[in-house]
Amino acid sequence: MKMKQNSIEKSEKNSSQSDKQWPQGTLEVTDQNFNEIVNEYPVVVVDCWAPWCGPCQMVGPVIEEMAKDHQGKIVFGKLNVDTDKLVAGKYGIMSIPTIMIFKDGTLVDQKIGAMPRNMLEPEITKYL
Secondary structure, three states: OHHHHHHHHHHHHHHHHHHHHOOOOOEEEOOOOHHHHHHHOOEEEEEEEOOOOHHHHHHHHHHHHHHHHOOOOOEEEEEEOOOOHHHHHHOOOOOOOEEEEEEOOEEEEEEEOOOOHHHHHHHHHOOO
C-alpha cells in the first residue's frame, strides 16, 4: 500500500513540475530570447505581427485561445516585427501576420495571412 501512495505522490510532483515548465498563454518573443524559446519546447508557434496591422489583430485572439487550449503540448509566442527586426529579417518575413511553426528547433512551416482557427489549428497540430 505504501508503494502505491509513494507512486501517486511522485506522479503528482512530476505533473506539477511539468506544469511549471510550460507557459500559460503566449510568450513575448524577442530577438534576444527567440533561439532559447524555439529550442526549449518540441513544438513552438511564433506569430509575427505589428500593432498597426488589422489582420494581425484578428489573428491575435485565435493565437491566445490556442495557447490556452494546447498548453503542455505547443508553445505559442508573439514577435512584434516593428521592435524585433533581426528574427523577421533572418526568416524573410515580408508580410504579416506570418505564423512560423518550429518542431525541435527547426522551422517546418509558415502560414502567411489571417486565417480562422478552424483552418489554422490543423496546420499547427499536425506537427504534434
